[in-house]
Amino acid sequence: MTAETGYNFAYLDEGTKRMIRRAILKAIAIPGYQVPFASREMPMPYGWGTGGVQVTAAILGKSDVLKVIDQGSDDTTNAVSIRAFFARTAEVAVTTRTRDATVIQTRHRIPEAPLHASQVLVYQVPIPEPLRFLEPRETETRQLHALAEYGLMHVKLYEDIARHGHIATTYAYPVEVAGRYVMDPSPTPKFDNPKMDDCPALQLFGAGREKRIYAVPPYTRVRSLDFEDHPFRVQTFDRPCALCGAEGVYLDEVLLDDAGGRMFVCSDTDHCEERRADGPIGMEAAHA
Amino acid sequence: MLARGFTDPVHDAQGVFRAVMDALARPGTIQALATGLTPPAPLTPELAALALALADADAPLWLDAGLAQSPAVPAFLRFHTGARIADDPAEAAFALVSDAAACPDFSAFAQGMPAYPDRSATLVLAVSALSGDEGWHLDGPGIRESARLSAAPLPADMPARLARNHAGFPQGIDLILAAPGRLAALPRSTRVREG
Numbered sequence: 001m002t003a004e005t006g007y008n009f010a011y012l013d014e015g016t017k018r019m020i021r022r023a024i025l026k027a028i029a030i031p032g033y034q035v036p037f038a039s040r041e042m043p044m045p046y047g048w049g050t051g052g053v054q055v056t057a058a059i060l061g062k063s064d065v066l067k068v069i070d071q072g073s074d075d076t077t078n079a080v081s082i083r084a085f086f087a088r089t090a091e092v093a094v095t096t097r098t099r100d101a102t103v104i105q106t107r108h109r110i111p112e113a114p115l116h117a118s119q120v121l122v123y124q125v126p127i128p129e130p131l132r133f134l135e136p137r138e139t140e141t142r143q144l145h146a147l148a149e150y151g152l153m154h155v156k157l158y159e160d161i162a163r164h165g166h167i168a169t170t171y172a173y174p175v176e177v178a179g180r181y182v183m184d185p186s187p188t189p190k191f192d193n194p195k196m197d198d199c200p201a202l203q204l205f206g207a208g209r210e211k212r213i214y215a216v217p218p219y220t221r222v223r224s225l226d227f228e229d230h231p232f233r234v235q236t237f238d239r240p241c242a243l244c245g246a247e248g249v250y251l252d253e254v255l256l257d258d259a260g261g262r263m264f265v266c267s268d269t270d271h272c273e274e275r276r277a278d279g280p281i282g283m284e285a286a287h288a
Numbered sequence: 289m290l291a292r293g294f295t296d297p298v299h300d301a302q303g304v305f306r307a308v309m310d311a312l313a314r315p316g317t318i319q320a321l322a323t324g325l326t327p328p329a330p331l332t333p334e335l336a337a338l339a340l341a342l343a344d345a346d347a348p349l350w351l352d353a354g355l356a357q358s359p360a361v362p363a364f365l366r367f368h369t370g371a372r373i374a375d376d377p378a379e380a381a382f383a384l385v386s387d388a389a390a391c392p393d394f395s396a397f398a399q400g401m402p403a404y405p406d407r408s409a410t411l412v413l414a415v416s417a418l419s420g421d422e423g424w425h426l427d428g429p430g431i432r433e434s435a436r437l438s439a440a441p442l443p444a445d446m447p448a449r450l451a452r453n454h455a456g457f458p459q460g461i462d463l464i465l466a467a468p469g470r471l472a473a474l475p476r477s478t479r480v481r482e483g
Contacts, residue, residue, distance in 0.1 A: 023406070
């Protein structure tokens with residue numbers, strides 16, 4: 001990858017990095033609280049991960065190894081572009097291997113491989129405020145967080161139960177961090193919520209358009225909101241990955257033809273490829 | 289002549305920030321901090337590195353009496369950071385304390401507001417001894433089961449101050465303890481008990 005000249009290391013100027021770094025430090029000290037920051041325009045549109053990119057740019061150093069995933073995949077447009085962006089503006093090493101990375105920027109998934117203590121997971125967040133669709137006014141949601149008044153969220157989950165018989169929220173499932181702030185885990189499937197709890201890696205969240213940064217320190221209690229008689233449950237799949245045979249992982253549905261043919265494969269492409277390289281072969285591959 | 293700043297401003301500042309980030313994310317752990325700075329006394333290289341990495345025109349500094357009275361220290365910090373040096377500790381984003389044993393009460397510094405607890409100060413205390421093997425027991429976010437930390441010199445009532453600071457969560461100050469070549473941090477989320 002050819003390096004770009006004329007840019008500061010990792011694109012952002014040093015003043016911007018300092019501002020973002022100060023926001024990150026406060027976010028870590030107040031787990032789950034959304035710190036406002038002066039989000040910059042980035043050379044990509046809002047909605048493409050400008051918040052995550054700014055957090056990554058602010059923490060990245062020469063010796064970091066960067067992995068970028070989009071819905072679990074290393075090779076979709078968003079992931080490829082952001083990886084190339086930092087390879088060119090920061091000349092950092094990049095990888096698709098979860099365990100080799102020191103900084104992992106993610107859009108809407110947490111890798112299947114367990115994270116370790118020397119890693120930082122950076123989430124791209126579209127709407128950081130978990131109460132936003134229940135209360136549109138920022139002044140009010142600020143107040144609700146200040147008072148730890150989260151009754152609205154429980155009403156929302158209760159209405160799910162009243163209407164559907166179960167909590168029908170499947171992604172961006174609200175969590176309570178360290179017993180205090182209710183936080184939006186970004187639109188990850190709720191399947192990934194348990195991975196946030198007591199995670200050895202530092203988790204940072206950046207919302208570019210909404211100008212918020214928040215964090216979950218390592219080994220922090222992250223509890224998905226629920227009720228005693230309707231405990232939190234993750235999605236389950238009735239079949240293993242068609243390519244690698246993995247069970248207990250999050251699967252994507254892939255349409256094969258116009259006749260209703262479909263298969264279910266790992267959403268985490270690196271996890272799937274590593275398993276196939278190591279041996280286990282799924283049903284589809286065996287039939288091929 | 290004015291003492292020089294970072295040799296490599298971009299990467300040195302990044303290194304200092306990552307040490308502070310890791311220290312705050314994992315309270316009780318000791319993070320290595322190489323600065324390459326020789327600031328005017330009594331400013332320690334570690335305090336100087338924190339200021340150069342994180343303070344600027346948007347993040348005012350406050351200096352304790354020992355630092356403020358040395359003419360070379362404010363001049364060094366003003367030149368290299370561009371930060372305003374506040375007379376009122378309540379206006380500071382970062383407070384540099386060279387005489388940790390005489391650290392003012394935390395209530396003198398910005399605590400944040402209930403709706404904006406992030407608008408609060410970070411105190412950086414110069415200590416000579418710092419160990420993660422003995423001393424106070426820590427628990428809270430960032431700590432796997434429990435951690436320990438001891439630092440000296442500090443005010444005798446430091447555990448009581450830290451307990452009050454934690455009780456005010458999410459408001460409060462965050463504390464960075466910087467010893468020669470290393471640092472540790474006690475964010476407001478950490479509960480500190482005497483060993």
